[in-house]
Amino acid sequence: MDALGRDEEMALLAARLRDRRLVTVVGPGGIGKTTLARTAAERAAQDFDEGSLTVDMTLVDDHEGVRESLAGQLGYASGRAMLQTPGDRPVLIVVDNCEHVLDEVADAVDQLLGSCEMPTVLATSRSPLELPGEVVVALGGLAVPPPGALDAPAVQVFVERARDAGVDLEPDEAIAELCRRLDGVPLALELAAARTRTMAPAEILRALDVGIEVLAPPRRRGTARHRSLRAAIDWSYDLLDPPHRRLVAGLAVFAGPFSVDAAHAVAGDPEGRADDTAEGLAALVDASMVMAEHADGATRFRLLETIRAHGAEVLDATGARTHHERRLVDHTIERATRILREGASGWSSSALTELLDAYGDLAAAVRWCVAHDEDPDRALLLVAVLWGVVHQAHTEEVGRLAQQVLERWPATDAPLRADAVATAATCRYMLGDLDGAVAMAEAELDVGRPSPFAPATLRRVVAQARRAAGDAEGAVEAFAATAATARSLGLVAMATEADAARAQVIADLGRVEEALDLARGAEEEARRHGSEVGVTWARAIQGSILLRSDVDAAATLLDRVLGEAHAIRYHAAASVVLRARALADVLRRDCPGAAARTLQMLEDLLAVGATDEMRAVLEVAAPTLELAGRTQVARDLAATALVLPVVSITASVGHELVPLQPGDGRILPVRDAIVIVRQELRVLLEPEGWDGVERRASATRRGTFRPDGDMWEVGLGDRTWRVRGTKGMHDIWRLLGSPSREVHSLELVGSAVDEAGTGPRLDETARRAYEQRVRELQADIDEADDRHDLARAERARLELDALVDELTSSLGLGGRARSSGSSAERARSTVTQRIRAAVRRIEAVDPGLARHLRASVRTGAFCCYEPEEPVAWVRGAPTQGTWAVCVRSP
Incomplete structure (x- = not known):
């Protein structure tokens, strides 16, 4: 690049x-x-x-x-x-x-x-x-040479791109004129340079002139730059062989990258071979009409958005768009059905990865079917396939797509309607609507429509929801029904998963040996059918079950399974293992061990964006912190956990190994709970834990941040510096005085009411004055730099930055005056910019303090100072001589 x-x-x-x-x-x-x-x-x-x-x-x-x-x-x-x-x-x-x-x-x-x-x-x-x-x-076009000159960035790009095409050229007047004619537009230059293999620059210039004249009427609309680019694209397209024209146009229905097989299925000659399509793609790459990308040992292709838009126009003009879109939907369905068929008997990590990679195409195909299809069969099949995605990602969007399909065809008796309902019900369960999930699934089971998967997947969601609601006996019955139905349908992977889940619930009821036998049987069956995912899942459940009878044996097994889960990138199993392993540490009163594994589980879940599973983290973090003596924090986390949805099969609702103790705990926003868990567990991992932090509080690092007339005395450590005061310095001072307390940006700017928008920010006179001052300041900066007058240049840059920010925020599309937002929105932006400017000023004298503030001060609608290490701040009051020392309270 x-x-x-x-x-x-x-x-x-x-x-x-x-x-x-x-x-x-x-x-x-x-x-x-x-x-x-x-x-x-x-x-x-x-x-x-x-x-x-x-x-x-x-x-x-x-x-x-x-x-x-x-x-x-x-x-x-x-x-x-x-x-x-x-x-x-x-x-x-x-x-x-x-x-x-x-x-x-x-x-x-x-x-x-x-x-x-x-x-x-x-x-x-x-x-x-x-x-x-x-x-x-x-961004404008590349600089082109004036008449009579040859040296310019546009010429350099043209010559380089021609060399990339295998043609060694030197700048000449024809190339210079060609660059001027194409207005220095990089894509237009690249398209022209790709043709130098067969045409000299002068010939390209003459051909382009003809093209522009022939297509004069539409080219005279819009800017010259738009006209020249469109001319170059039309000209390049017209030079292609007819089969290659049809191919590049058909490829316009792809929104993202595509393989050779996908290109052949969607845009290739239906009577031709995939090799013919591959040759066509190679020709289009040579012509710079298609881009090739190489990654992970595979080649994927894509169209630049401008070429894609041109191809879409060609499809519309020829009436072929619907034809190719339908082929794309057919290809997507074929691919998804194959993945799901392979996963039915032995679900593998590669099948899951491919399904997640295909998600964008699947979702687009669902939307296309809802908009164009008369019957529901294809849309229902796609939604059924999306059932394999919802436990890993996209839960909310899949639920919305499923609901759209069910509402589009509410009265259909198509067999796959039941599978679409299973997907929708599973999304409801994952999002915490347990009653809605059960009602939807059981209503569909009562109808009893024939289906390849739904009799099992509907029973599965009923079992999961009952488990999450604390109905252990009902869950055991429903999981048994799920396994039996799945086996009757040949869905071995689902059957073994249901047996493992049933084993976990049976263990919660105190029947540990029976549960272990069932989980081991699930492991062996999964192994016989080649399901590495199923084997790892069953072993993870065995480790969780063993916690009720032999904690040391459980810990040994769980350590082995964690490596297996990471090897196949099975994050759901890794999360279950880490949770169980942390509970083992709690039961053995190993506080640092529990903290380390809980923190790893948190970071792993955040790495894949799975905050819906945060209850599983809090259920372990709370007893860990209770064990460490952090009682109030533990109660806050316990109270928060109890209001979050249960999505982990090892969450023993009503039969917990270590019951939550909410007491008088506060229910926290999920984001705040995550921040607290991180802070608290990291401290526990220090050699001395919280006791050491408390003992060291008086000996912790000292910081100075106090006003002194028009200046501020600042520093982190023994040495202090004097910095000129700004509003951002006062904002930071306020936050340092209340560690861990969120302060609304309106409070910092002194506003009390969240006003609505107030009309245009700049009138025309003010705008012209601002723009003139910007020009003057730029000239001042250039002159100061030439004279090495750093102080003058810095003053001018600060004023210039402020004016540019104001102009940018006040001018909308096309330079039109933009209305201001609400006062809350303005306050958020104002405070953020003020604090950042103050930190930049501090960085010039004390980089260490600047780094600390960047890491510890959070801005936004609410601002907060949350240091990872406690700091004792010496602060003076702006209006009086008293000082205050603030230490972040552990």
Whole structure:
């Protein structure tokens, strides 16, 4: 990946990403936004503890699914899980190609930045997101040479791309004129350069001239840059052989990457061979119409969004779009059915991985069927297949898709309706609606529709819900019925899983040996049928059961199974093992061991975004902290656990090995509970635990943060520094005075009422004055830099940053004045920027203090100071001479 000719833009992006949380690269299609953003992210990744992640919004074709897709591509089970996860390490997130779902992306990014302190977002779009604090980097074409000159970034890119195509060229007047004619648009240059294998630059220039004249009427609409790019794409498309034209157009129905087999199934000649399609793809790659990506030993292809849009226009003009979309849905159904068929008798980790990889195509196919199909058969089949996804990810979105299908065809007697109901009921169970899940499943069982899977999957969700509700006897009966039905249908994997679950419930009722025999039988049956997932799951349950009879034997077995679960990437089994292993440590009163394993379970669940399983963490964290003497914290976590849904089969509701003791505990938001568990367990893992922290409180690090007239005295340690005062310094001072207390941003800015929007932020006169001042400040900075007058340059930069922020937040699409948001929204953005500016100022004199504040001060709608290590702060009052010493209370 590179961004030739974009050195200035790269430098600007690098600077913005260092001190801004939302940067948006805007520009027309084909201008190179994606390449620039991804290259910038690749280079900046080392500055973020968690590196960079990329979210491709071209994969989203449903406005309602934007937040869920954003969460899913970031590795979270749901949008709710994403917002509940308090990441404590900085990460850079590239949100690419936002324009077609701009409003929904803006809402999702706003929620993400408001709820999670650590992410920085780099977005690409044809228009800004128009969020508070957004910094916009506008991208134009590459610089072209003036008449008579040959040296320019556009020429450099053309020559490099021609060399990539195997043609060694030197800049000449024809190339320079070609770059001018194409307005320096990178994609247009690349398409033209790809043709240098068969045409000289002068010939390309003449052919392009003809193309533009022939297509003059539509080309005269829009900007010159749009016209030149469209001309280059049309010209490149017209040069393709007819079969390759049909292929690239048909590929436009893919939203994301695709394989050769998928391309052949969807866009290839139905009478031809897959090898013919592979050759066609190679030709399209050579023509720069298709991009090839190599990863994990496989090659995947994709169309740039601009080429995809052109192909979609061709499909619409020829009436072929529906044909190819139908082929894509058929191919998706074939793939999903094969995966599910393979998993029915011996569910493997590879089958599960492939099913999760196919999720985006499955969800898109469901939506297409709801919109286009007259009968429900295909939609019902797809929803039935999604049953294999819901325990791993996308629970909320799958539930919504299932409900849409059931409402679209409410009266159908199609057999697979029962399987769709099973998927919907399972989602309800996973989201905590136990009564709704049982009612839905039992109503469908009463109808008794014939189905390949539903008689077992419906009984399974009834068993799980009864288990979660504390009805152990009812759960035993329902799991037995599930296993018997699954075997009658040939669903061995489900049968062994149900037997293992029944064994766990039987153990809770005190029949440990009977339970162990049943779980061992499930293990052997899974082994005979080659189900490594089934074997690992049955062994995990055996370890959990052994806790009731032989804790040491349980711990030994669980340690072995944990390695097996990690080897096959089976996070559900790993979570069960860690929970049981932590309980073993609690029973043996090994507080550090329990803390270590509970913390590992928490981090593993957060890594896959599974906050829906947080009850399982709190059920172990609470007794661990109770054992450590952290009674009130333990009661808060216990009270919180009891209101969360039960989704773990080893959660022994009503028969707990270590019952929860909520007492007078407070019910906490999930996000706060996660933060507390992290803090408390990490301290327990220190050599001296909480006792040591309390003993060291008086000897802990000292910090100074106090006003002194117009200046502030600050420092972490024995040495202090003087820094000029700002409003952000006062905000930090307020937060340091109340460690772990959340303070609303309105309180920090002094507002009391959450007002509605107040109309345009800048009138035209003010806007012109701001823009003129920006130009003056830029000139001041250049002159100060030339004279090495660092103080003058810094003053000008600070004022320039403030003015640019104000202009960015006040101007909307096309430079129009934008209405202000609510006072709460403005306060959140204002306080965040004030604190960040203050920390940057502090960093110049005390980098250690700046690092501490970045790690410990959380901003957003609510702000909070939460240090991992206690600090005794010496603080003076702004209006009086008294000092206060604040130590974070353990």
